[in-house]
Amino acid sequence: MFVHTVYTPPILDDRMKLVLGGRYTRDDKEGVLYRVSNTPRDFRFELSESRFDPVATASYDLTPTVNVYATYATGYRAGGANSRSLTYTPFESEEVESRELGLKALLMDRINLNLAVYDMDRTNTQIEFTLVAPDPITGNTRNTVETVNAPGTSKIRGVEFDVSGRLTQNLRASFAYAYTDTSVPPALNPFPATPNCPACGTVQPVYIIYTPEHAASLSLDYTWPLSFADLRLHLDGNFATGTQSFEQSDQRTQDSLIFNARASLADWQVAPGQRITLSVWSRNLLNEDHMYRRSTEHRSGTNAIGDYANFNEPRMFGAEISLRY
Structure with missing residues (x-):
């Protein structure tokens, strides 16, 4: 369920708008991993959660063609269990809290300019660990993946900029640039330590990929x-x-x-x-x-x-x- 409303304070003569919204979500999941390495298993998980994620934006028209804004929002990625796991251990939902400041402008009636600076705090970051190792029950070697939640708060911050417009009657051009800085707290490798995997069972650095x-x-x-x-x-x-x-x-x-x-x-x-x-x-x-x-x-x-x-x-x-x- 999603709600959305726009309010303009009368004293500001339509130059400022407050946008308020929110989304209520309920997730109910259950799963059974009944076969691993081509042998019967009976791994199960259940997940049930509900949450409300708000969004609020305040925007102000500096001129008829230049607007500045600030946005606050939260969101999440649902939890679950990894079907490539040997244990089908559930992982929790990943939650994010974001803040953004930006500018949108039309210059000289033909150049569009957008600029945004943002900061995101992410908790329970979902991280995948991979190991090629024997199944402890069958002994068959397989590529196994376990998904865990990193502790603490992951930081994602950056700047995005783009400009586009008509340079001449026949020529249009656009340019965009993004800078992104990420950091995730070290997480525990869930696989048991073995001579072939010295990092298994230890807390190690992890990263946000691509x-x-x-x-x-x-x-x-x-x-x-x-x-x-x-x-x-x-x-x-x-x-x-x-x-x-x-x-x-x-x-x-x-x-x-x-x-x-x-x-x-x-x-x-x-x-x-x-x-x-x-x-x-x-x-x-x-x-x-x-x-x-x-x-x-x-x-x-x-x-x-x-x-x-x-x-x-x-x-x-x-x-x-x-x-x-």
């Missing part, structure tokens, strides 16, 4: 009207610094910079009421390669399946034809 510290994107769109159609050119680039790809390892992936391009002959009227668009495109135009997922054999003593990496897709080309009628 969250680059720096990320940026740029796009350009040019339209050139012809006598019978529009020539449309598009180019975009996306950059991100390396980040952890496993929650229990500080090993980072590589930085990435990918360009994509498209050229289209658009809205060509080939018959009454029928228009055709012809396009050619390239993904990863410069054929850049980077590791977007990385594991090491010594990954926090998990006895993983070796030192390996996954790479992004190579340069690709394509062509498209679309018909509207």
Whole structure:
């Protein structure tokens, strides 16, 4: 159930708005893990909880085209149990409390500017631990995953900025940048200690995965009207610094910079009421390669399946034809 209301104090002449809302949620879950390593088991869990998460935003129009705002909100991610576990041990819900300050502006009637600074406190952060080890009942080696809640408060804070607009009659451009800083309290590795896993059973550092510290994107769109159609050119680039790809390892992936391009002959009227668009495109135009997922054999003593990496897709080309009628 969700409620939402907007209030404008009369004394501020519609320049300020207070937005209040909230969501009531009830979760009821139950599960049975009846087979592990192809042998019968009888692992069960039940979860029942309800909560109310509020949201409040105060916004103020500095001018007709410049607005500032502040937002407070809470939220959560439900708990459960991991089906790849050997024990089916339940984990609790993850809760977040967030605060954000921002600005939205339209400059010179053609440039859109957005800026936001945010801070999030997350408790009961859900962390996955992985171990390749024998099942204690069957002896079969398998990749096992246990999900636990990290103690204390995880911190996520950052800045987001984007600007877009028309530079000329035919050219549009946009640019976006995000800085993100994360920290999670060390968590207890739930697996029992063994000679092959010295980190098991100990408290160790953990990380929020696939969250680059720096990320940026740029796009350009040019339209050139012809006598019978529009020539449309598009180019975009996306950059991100390396980040952890496993929650229990500080090993980072590589930085990435990918360009994509498209050229289209658009809205060509080939018959009454029928228009055709012809396009050619390239993904990863410069054929850049980077590791977007990385594991090491010594990954926090998990006895993983070796030192390996996954790479992004190579340069690709394509062509498209679309018909509207």
